Amino acid sequence: WAMIRQASVSDVAAMNHLRLQVRENVLSYPGLVTEAMTAEAITELGRGWVFDESGQILGFSIALERDTSIWALFVHPDHEGRGIGHALLESAVKWLWSRGAQSIRLSTDPGTRAERFYRNRGWKAAGTNAKGEIELELMSPAGGPER
Numbered sequence: 001w002a003m004i005r006q007a008s009v010s011d012v013a014a015m016n017h018l019r020l021q022v023r024e025n026v027l028s029y030p031g032l033v034t035e036a037m038t039a040e041a042i043t044e045l046g047r048g049w050v051f052d053e054s055g056q057i058l059g060f061s062i063a064l065e066r067d068t069s070i071w072a073l074f075v076h077p078d079h080e081g082r083g084i085g086h087a088l089l090e091s092a093v094k095w096l097w098s099r100g101a102q103s104i105r106l107s108t109d110p111g112t113r114a115e116r117f118y119r120n121r122g123w124k125a126a127g128t129n130a131k132g133e134i135e136l137e138l139m140s141p142a143g144g145p146e147r
Contacts, residue, residue, distance in 0.1 A: 004087055007048030007060060012038045014057040015050065022074050038062070041071055049091040051075070051084045061088035068101035085117065093138065102140050107133040 007015065012035045019033060042048035046064040050057045059075035070092055075085045096104050107129050108114040118136050126137040 002051065002053040004049050004051050004091055007042045007050045007062070009039050009043060011048075011050050011057060011060070012042070015048070015060045018057060018060065018076055019072070019074055021076055038072075046071065047092075047095055048072075049088055051088055059084040059088050061092040063092035063096050063104075065096070065099055068096050068099075068104050070104060070106040073106075086121070089121065097140060104138045105135060107131075107135050110134040 016033065016035050016038055038048075041062050041064065045066065046062060048060060048062040051059040058079045060072065061070065061074075062072040063069070064071045070089070073085060073089055073092070075088070093104060105126065106118065106123075108118065110128075110133070115134060115136070121138075123136040123138045125134060127135045129135055
């Protein structure tokens with residue numbers, strides 16, 4: 001069985017482990033994103049979703065409510081191309097629209113498959129951040145929150 005479900009604190013260790021398996025947007029210092037930060041992101045600052053296949057987490061997304069952003073979207077490299085990332089992104093985006101977001105932002109390394117993934121789904125360039133990452137933005141399709 002496979003399903004997308006809301007992430008819980010008991011998923012955090014597996015989520016952070018998965019975060020270190022990716023081939024793009026690799027953390028230069030693995031301790032940069034701690035389990036405590038991930039737990040806070042999914043319990044206090046926003047919400048997270050996991051793609052759970054037979055008890056194994058193959059991908060996850062995290063949306064932050066205050067700055068209406070996608071904080072994380074990662075899929076295990078061995079399971080790319082199955083639509084997991086798209087489904088997880090949809091979960092996060094729909095939740096942010098339901099919370100009243102007018103636009104959603106994220107950042108990623110320029111010229112990557114991740115940048116192409118987002119652009120192919122309607123995200124537009126909105127500048128560059130201090131780390132040299134491209135900032136992408138998705139505007140609400142209705143000019144206001146979807147319900």
